[in-house]
Amino acid sequence: MPGELRYDFSTSGILAAIVALGTTERAVATNLFGEGIRGRRGQECDCPLANYLKAVVKGATEAFIYQDDEGLLYIIVKSGTEQVACVVGGPAKLFVVRFDLGHHSRLEATDVAA
Numbered sequence: 001m002p003g004e005l006r007y008d009f010s011t012s013g014i015l016a017a018i019v020a021l022g023t024t025e026r027a028v029a030t031n032l033f034g035e036g037i038r039g040r041r042g043q044e045c046d047c048p049l050a051n052y053l054k055a056v057v058k059g060a061t062e063a064f065i066y067q068d069d070e071g072l073l074y075i076i077v078k079s080g081t082e083q084v085a086c087v088v089g090g091p092a093k094l095f096v097v098r099f100d101l102g103h104h105s106r107l108e109a110t111d112v113a114a
Contacts, residue, residue, distance in 0.1 A: 006058050009057055014084060017053060029095055067096070073092070
């Protein structure tokens, strides 16, 4: 399972963590769900992929996922004052786009009243 591993705080570590989620959008969603990772649609720092990276990248304190006007999907992971940024495509990008459109609703965080 992806969450059992810890990845280095580096571009190669972040990309390895993403690749470990699977080679299809469905595999990404299934692995995130299996790890108990949840998130919120349209929230760049609280989407399932950002929350996963915060959980598996060594020293990660923040993670942001956003898509620019040209359709590139950026990932920024921070550790203290340092940050690593990369651009991803493939199944991870497709997952993020479709999650924000309402697909994979089982991965949406739910608010529980106290």
